[in-house]
Amino acid sequence: MLNRFIRWIQRYKGWFGGGAVICISLGLYTGLFASPPDYYQGELVRIMYVHVPLAHTSTLAYSVLFFGSIWYLWKRDPLVDNACQASAGICALFTALALITGSIWAKPTWNTWWTWDPRLVSFSVLLLILGGYLMLRKLVDDRERSGRYAAILAIVGGIDLPIIKFSVEWWRTLHQPMSFSTRGVAISDDILLPLTLMSLGAWLLFAYMVMVRTQVLYLTDLLNAKKGRLFSQTHFSQTSL
Amino acid sequence: MPTKNKKVAIIVSILLIAGSLGYLAFGNFGENIVYFVTPSEVKAFTPEAYAKKVRVGGMVVKGSLETQPDPVGLTFELTDGAATIPVAFQGIPPDLFKEGQGAVVEGQWKDGHTFRSTMIMAKHSEDYMPMELKRAGVELPKKDFMKTLSP
Amino acid sequence: MTGFYARWAIMVGGIILLAMMTFQQYQRDLSTISLATVLNSPTTSEHVRIQGMVKSGTLTGAIEEGQATFELIDGPTTLPVEYAGPPLENIRELKTMVLIGHLHHETKTFKAEDTALINNFGFVAAAYLVTVITLCWAMFAMSQRVMVLFKEIKDEKLYEPEHEPLANKE
Numbered sequence: 161m162l163n164r165f166i167r168w169i170q171r172y173k174g175w176f177g178g179g180a181v182i183c184i185s186l187g188l189y190t191g192l193f194a195s196p197p198d199y200y201q202g203e204l205v206r207i208m209y210v211h212v213p214l215a216h217t218s219t220l221a222y223s224v225l226f227f228g229s230i231w232y233l234w235k236r237d238p239l240v241d242n243a244c245q246a247s248a249g250i251c252a253l254f255t256a257l258a259l260i261t262g263s264i265w266a267k268p269t270w271n272t273w274w275t276w277d278p279r280l281v282s283f284s285v286l287l288l289i290l291g292g293y294l295m296l297r298k299l300v301d302d303r304e305r306s307g308r309y310a311a312i313l314a315i316v317g318g319i320d321l322p323i324i325k326f327s328v329e330w331w332r333t334l335h336q337p338m339s340f341s342t343r344g345v346a347i348s349d350d351i352l353l354p355l356t357l358m359s360l361g362a363w364l365l366f367a368y369m370v371m372v373r374t375q376v377l378y379l380t381d382l383l384n385a386k387k388g389r390l391f392s393q394t395h396f397s398q399t400s401l
Numbered sequence: 402m403p404t405k406n407k408k409v410a411i412i413v414s415i416l417l418i419a420g421s422l423g424y425l426a427f428g429n430f431g432e433n434i435v436y437f438v439t440p441s442e443v444k445a446f447t448p449e450a451y452a453k454k455v456r457v458g459g460m461v462v463k464g465s466l467e468t469q470p471d472p473v474g475l476t477f478e479l480t481d482g483a484a485t486i487p488v489a490f491q492g493i494p495p496d497l498f499k500e501g502q503g504a505v506v507e508g509q510w511k512d513g514h515t516f517r518s519t520m521i522m523a524k525h526s527e528d529y530m531p532m533e534l535k536r537a538g539v540e541l542p543k544k545d546f547m548k549t550l551s552p
Numbered sequence: 553m554t555g556f557y558a559r560w561a562i563m564v565g566g567i568i569l570l571a572m573m574t575f576q577q578y579q580r581d582l583s584t585i586s587l588a589t590v591l592n593s594p595t596t597s598e599h600v601r602i603q604g605m606v607k608s609g610t611l612t613g614a615i616e617e618g619q620a621t622f623e624l625i626d627g628p629t630t631l632p633v634e635y636a637g638p639p640l641e642n643i644r645e646l647k648t649m650v651l652i653g654h655l656h657h658e659t660k661t662f663k664a665e666d667t668a669l670i671n672n673f674g675f676v677a678a679a680y681l682v683t684v685i686t687l688c689w690a691m692f693a694m695s696q697r698v699m700v701l702f703k704e705i706k707d708e709k710l711y712e713p714e715h716e717p718l719a720n721k722e
Contacts, residue, residue, distance in 0.1 A: 181563070185570075192574050192680075196531035199641060201497065202669025203582070205529055207679045214683065253690055257683050264679045268672050270522045271495035277436055285421045292418030299411045313418060332436050332458060332551075334505050336527040337544045344542030348530035365687070372694045379701035386708055468608040468645040475608075475646060493605075493646050496670065500644070535641060 165239060166378055169371045176368040183361030191354035198351065207265040209354045213362035215258040215283070219321060221251035221366055222286065226318040229311035239378060241307040244314065245297055246373035250366060252290040259283060270334055278327040279335040282320060289317040303381075436505075439481040439550050443510050451510055457486070458505040458524065460546055466500050479504065479516070482547045486510075490518040497523035503546055524549075556699060560692060567684060582671045587629040590655050590662070598654060602662065603670060604631065605648045615640045624651065624662070635664040642669060 191209040198205035228244040231237075262280070263273050274280065293310055300306035328337045339346045347355065437458035459479035466477045474491040477500075488506055498504055503524030508517045528541040584603035593600075604624035613620035613635070620635040620643065633651060643649060650671070653664035 185566070188570060188680075192570075193577065196533070197669065198529050199532045199535035200499075200502075200525060201529075203671045203673070203676055206676050208529070210679055210683045253686070257686060260682055261679045264675050264682070268675050269495075269497050269525060271497075271520075272522055275522065288421040289418060292414050292421070295410065295414035295417075299407055299414065316422060317418075319422075332439075332549070334436065334458075334522055334524050336525055337549060339527040339529070339543075341544075343544060346526075346528040346541040346543045348534055348539070348541065350531055351529045365691075369691060369694065372691070372698055375698045376694055376701065379698065379705060383701065383704060383708065386705075466644065470608040473608060473646065496647055498647075499642070532641065536638060 162382075163239060163378065166375060169375055173368055173371040176364050176371065180361050180364035180368055183357050183364060187354050187357035187361050190357060195354050196350050201269060204265065204268055205351065207261060208351075209358045211258060211261040211265055212355060213359040214254050214261060216359070217362040217366050218251050218254035218258055218286070219324060220363065221247055221254055221370075222290075222318070222321060224370070225251060225314050226321070229314040232307060232311045233315075236304075238303070238307070238381070239374075241303075241311075242377040242381065243370065243374045244307075244311065245377055246370050248290055248293050248297075248310075248314065249373055250369045252287065252294060254362075254366070255283070255287045255290060259287065275334055277334045278331045279324070279333050282324045282327050286317075286320050286324065289313070289320060293317070439484075440479055440486040441481055441484040443486055443516065444484045446510055446513075448513065451513055454507065454509055456505055456507050457488075457510075457516060458503065458550060459486075461498070461500050461502060461504050463500045479506065481550045486516050487514070488516045488518050490521055494521045495523045497525055499523070502526070503549070553699065556695070564688070567688070571681075578671070578673060582668075582673075584650055584671075587624065587626040587631045591629065591631065591660070593655065599652065600654065601650055601652050601668070602626075602631075603648065603650050604629075606643060606645050608645045611643065611645050615643060624649075631662050632660070633662045633664050635667070637665045637667075640667060643667065 187209065191206055195206075197203050225244055225247040228240055228247060232240045232244055259280075262283075266275075267273050293313055296310050296313065297306055300309060327333065328335050329341075345352070437456035440457060440459050443455070443457055457479060459481045462478040462480050462485060466475060468475045472491055473493060474489065475494060476487060476489045478485050479488050480486075488508075490506070490508075498521055503526070505522045505524055506516065506518040507520040507522075511517045526543050526546065528543045530539060530541060582601070584601045587602055587604055590600060590602055602624070604626040607623040607625050607630065610623040611620060612622070616639055618635070618637050618639045620633075620640060622633055622635075622643075622645075624631045624633050635651070635653075648670050650668040651662065651664040652666040652668065653662055655661075656663050
């Protein structure tokens, strides 16, 4: 008898994965073939179709981690803890990729791989916070304490999210301001289409990856519990969802 | 992993997190963060600041760009709307550097009347469209460039 | 289990196919030839794409109206260019550009009809490859781990409720 939520994931995760594959395939096709180059950057605008979805999906992933951590501290449900840890891992992956693709985009456009711009710094701080979070998870043996500390850290680290979002509006930066804002949408339809498809694909992909990673963490815990290797077994006797 | 190493690792990870969060809260990341200064602020420099390496951001004034063939270099003017400074650079500028667009230059306000730049970074705006639309005169809603220089 | 690996094989195959298609199309439509090749070519009327830097101090003409003359340099080679076409949005001295047109053999000048920005394939390809390869690898590793774990749990007979610490109290 597995947890109901894990069984639900096993049944429906394919829809998310399949949706992601379809959206990303269409996005890659329109992004690489069926969209025009930009008037000012030329073909380089195509890097935006991977960089921007990665970047805002990583902030979405951190939001999931943030609210999940609050939920965990409130209900102390070990499955929520697993989902938080999964979200943090995927978020770290997306953040690192967003930084790398951003760097690749910055060299031919801005003329530098890296600069101490507020957006770049605040985004790198997110990666540091996640690195610390994941290290903490690995190093604290007691499951309950590890979950509690990590949740507190994730909630405190949440102040970085609004800083990242508004860094390009509040301060002087080299990074361009937001293309979607109260001013309107500053992207023409031809270029918006691959961006939308890739964004949708990135969200679905994130959902799929979090589901799979949650399964991995839950099933590993389950096996450890069975083999008597769990450090805080009493904690694990309570379940919900 | 031995317990002692683990404790050290935990302390390191906590320091890492506390350090990065502290940097966010108390470093120069607060209200007074300055990635670049504006031409107006450069003009107000005291002679002590002349030798300091700074970043200046502004818009490249239309019609001010002149190139020199030997040694390869260029001069142009950078403005923030209120003040304009002349900039000199040796070398080949980045391809996206353009009159009427933003640029961030690194260098020194050496002798108090010309900015000697050692590096030019091109700042591009947040609007994206194909060449056909640009030639048709389409303007997309973007942030006024001078406003991106403040505060 | 075979289904799992088959799905992944199809996906990886699709990605490789897309990469090859992209490479081929860009090679055909967007690649440029060097100035020296153009100068030494025997044919005159053929349309080609050339890439070079606009030489300092040579750009003259009514750029806004789409008329300009300048010299293009590429290493040691210099080529005079006469441009007549759409208004030049992006040209300036000391900038590397792509010009589309043909060589006029008698005068050894290049008659350009349109311009394009340099294509920077390397950067675009690097960004896509890093992302796609990393994400695929991460997803493959995770999915495979889930499969192995499910199998292990089955072998451990964790489905029996009396041994199950995480039994659902439905």
